[in-house]
Amino acid sequence: MTGDADQGEQRYHERFAAERAEGRFVVPQCSECRTRFWHPRRHCPKCGSPRIDFVEPTWPAHVYTYTVNHRAKKDDQGPGATMIGYVELDDGLRLLTNLEHVDEEHAIGTAVSPEPHITDDGVVFVFVPVVS
């Protein structure tokens, strides 16, 4: 049995998943106080409102910090190293994400935007440098 709160929670996650399935990287924004936040959650962390919209940020974001995980490469299975980091949006909101093709020596401040990758588990976004 599910109550109204559970159904609201389900609709929220379905809306978020539908945006991503369409290839749009969206972030939650409170309909009441306009605060954008990350990670997605059902209520605004600032005012507590359950009225949440999803908005597509203005790109690019910029690499705020990062780390590279090196691991032994087994045959041709996967990359030998992966980069993850925080990217910062124009309003200061930071997202933890996967980074690809970012120059490790000059990564901080690199302008990046999300690129959808279709996987067996759905759409996964990685952030790649913006080509100007």
Ligand SMILES: [Zn+2]
């Ligand atoms: Zn709010």
